[in-house]
Amino acid sequence: MNANPFFGLFAVWIGWAGGFLLLYGLQATGCRAGWDGDMIGPISVLRLLLVAATAGVVLVLLALWRKAGREGPASSLARIAGLANGAAILATLCFAGVLWLRMCT
Numbered sequence: 001m002n003a004n005p006f007f008g009l010f011a012v013w014i015g016w017a018g019g020f021l022l023l024y025g026l027q028a029t030g031c032r033a034g035w036d037g038d039m040i041g042p043i044s045v046l047r048l049l050l051v052a053a054t055a056g057v058v059l060v061l062l063a064l065w066r067k068a069g070r071e072g073p074a075s076s077l078a079r080i081a082g083l084a085n086g087a088a089i090l091a092t093l094c095f096a097g098v099l100w101l102r103m104c105t
Contacts, residue, residue: 008068008081012088015064019057023095026053031104050098058092065089 030036030046038045065085 011064011068012085016088036103054095
């Protein structure tokens, strides 16, 4: 099977962008709906949803990274794609703010 070499280069970054939009939209919706005031024990419903969504996004990105690494022959583009996708995985650290930042102002 001949894979598109650019899938491996952009797969995880496209997934990262989708995850960012999902988290941003979830936060905006949750703030507007007042989910930050609804509590389940010591944690707000909004924070719980954001943490769960973040974990889901990271799992999807790791799966994409693994799939992208198996696509196509080992070439310079494949090595560059591996590094670029690794950078996308590291960029998910910006999602960690859902653990301690204020949800709504």
